[in-house]
Amino acid sequence: MSSRLAAPLVAALVALAAPVVPGAAGATEVEPFGAPPDPAALVEEERRVWSAGDDLDRSIRRARNLVRDEALLAYVGSVLDGLYPDFRGTIVLKGVLRDADPNAFVLPNGSVYLTLGLVGVLGSEAQLAVVLGHEAAHFVHRHGYQQMSSAKSMSAFGVGLTVLTGGIGAIGSLALAGAFYGYSRDHEREADRAGFERVVRAGYPPQAGVEAFERLAADAKLYDRKQPTFFASHPSMLERTEAFRELIAALPAGQGAGQGAGQGAGHAAATGNAAPAASAADPDPARVLRYRQATARARLEYLRLAAETGRHRxxxxxxxxxxxxxxxxxxxxxxxxxxxxxxxxxxxxxxxxxxxxxxxxxxxxxxxxxxxxxxxxxxxxxxxxxxxxxxxxxxxxxxxxxxxxxxxxxxxxxxxxxxxxxxxxxxxxxxxx
Ligand SMILES: [Zn+2]
The missing domain is CATH 1.25.40.10 (Tetratricopeptide repeat domain)
Structure with missing residues (x-):
């Protein structure tokens, strides 16, 4: 299972790294996509980064580690479309990986992946939207392309390639695929901010921003990991939840802390909740029900996988x-x-x-x-x-x-x-x- 994925991944990553000429694109200001781009119209370097994303999509498909749950995929896809209606068909949920570690990543071509662990650990559609909003923002702001162009990411690739060729498992490689891009703190902050804007615009309770990250951090802490995989190269959790609190505080009156926020996101993070009806911070009962139904099978499947992979805590x-x-x-x-x-x-x-x-x-x-x-x-x-x-x-x-x-x-x-x-x-x- 591991070698099957590792080889194509390495090939794809080599392709990603190949076009990089230090300093070639780094100097120019890269504007976010205002609309779905025509891949053929991109500059050559970005086109290659994009098609390397396509290669990774194929590698992941071949690895056969995707959850087969059409209802779940349709549902998560619809949440993504609800956040980015203007990028429908370009930013696409390509799969849910059968991995109990909570994680999510986006490829430079707009393909979004998350893990079963993410579905299992998060407790509401709003929290899911926060993670999806963040990942999609990396795409819209072309962080993959920008990062490719910097010397720093070259060294991140070097490390990644060493690890991959050292024979780590498929799941590890996949987790790495997201971390690979090693987004800078600035890019992470930008993705947090831009993603959060989308989340609020789509009508989710803003407090979900803090909740989602607290839940992920609480889970990582159970295993003495400083950061959840999702945050492998990200700003510290504390810094991040603080940033979300500031974003919430800066919202116009009526949209901010009072709205459905509820206390005790920390409590929710600590106790978790497999029955999201009672879960934190979503005042919309129809949405709570929809989330509950669409994810029911996946959350059960997560429990099985978590038990099998030693995630008893x-x-x-x-x-x-x-x-x-x-x-x-x-x-x-x-x-x-x-x-x-x-x-x-x-x-x-x-x-x-x-x-x-x-x-x-x-x-x-x-x-x-x-x-x-x-x-x-x-x-x-x-x-x-x-x-x-x-x-x-x-x-x-x-x-x-x-x-x-x-x-x-x-x-x-x-x-x-x-x-x-x-x-x-x-x-x-x-x-x-
Ligand atoms: Zn990120």
Missing amino acids: SIVALLEAPFQAGEVEPAAAFWLGEAYRLRAGEGDPDRAVGVYRAVLERDPGQAAAWRGLAEIERRAGRMAEAADAYRRYLDGAPGAVDREAIEAELGRLQRSDGSGTGEPEPAGQGETR
């Missing part, structure tokens, strides 16, 4: 408080049980049991919760209870992909139960997939 941060408030549907709550079980810290097995039982009480069809319970019983040495729970799992999930493994486990349990020893097995991670 994100799941707990996202779901713990809403679960306790009774706001999380059983299918999503199951992943909170999984996150506790897999995190396996002090008290986590009990927490997991509590969640699994609540899930089964509300929806007996969530048979996988029985498997989670069985794993915990088995690790605690309660073999009869474990066997019983495994059986309930298989009864409830006749088509389970892990049926064979579970039946084998059941056989072992019954033997050990018969002998009466009931020795707890050393805890494997118990993940059956």
Whole structure:
């Protein structure tokens, strides 16, 4: 999977770097696009940068790491079009990458990508709009092209190429593709400002600007990363949220802080929320509902991917408080049980049991919760209870992909139960997939 993407990416990046003659375009002032440009009418250097973007699009498609969720794509695309109606068809959402790390990037040809992690971590359409508005602003202001022309970006490419040829994985490469452009602080500020203008103009609560970045920062902090991937080369989070507060304060009366802003963006960032109805700062119930429906599958899919890739802390941060408030549907709550079980810290097995039982009480069809319970019983040495729970799992999930493994486990349990020893097995991670 990794090498498949890395080679074309390298080729595309070499193509991006090739036309650069130090100082060639750097001196001239580059105006933002006032309307969708005709790629053929661009100067040669920019045309090459643009077509290198096309190459990257193809590489990403070939890597087959895109989420297949037409409803989600149509929805996110419509949010993007709502922000940039004048660039419809030019700034285009090309895909959602199956990567649990929250990230987004735009290519110099207007192709926008985001990750499943971004959809999972953000909590409202307004927050999503903030990120999309920012990325699209990089395109409108031709930051990719401008950055290509500077010596600084050449060295950023050098670093990137080394990392790529050093064989990092596809997901890492993709994350890098966005970071590659290494936009300057000035460009980042410009994208924040221009994107924010679009967000406000489209009628979103301005407070979403602060919220979105706080959420992303809170998630990055769980893993001791200073900056979310999205901000790899960006101004500091603090600087950024401050800048957003200033932008909000500068809005004309009636558009600013009072409007749907709500307190506690920080709280929302800390607790997260998988049930966006209760989520922060969007006073438009129709929009909240639309967001909730269009992203439901993706947010569930994110939880699965996050559990599979060891992002247990994100799941707990996202779901713990809403679960306790009774706001999380059983299918999503199951992943909170999984996150506790897999995190396996002090008290986590009990927490997991509590969640699994609540899930089964509300929806007996969530048979996988029985498997989670069985794993915990088995690790605690309660073999009869474990066997019983495994059986309930298989009864409830006749088509389970892990049926064979579970039946084998059941056989072992019954033997050990018969002998009466009931020795707890050393805890494997118990993940059956
Ligand atoms: Zn940026």
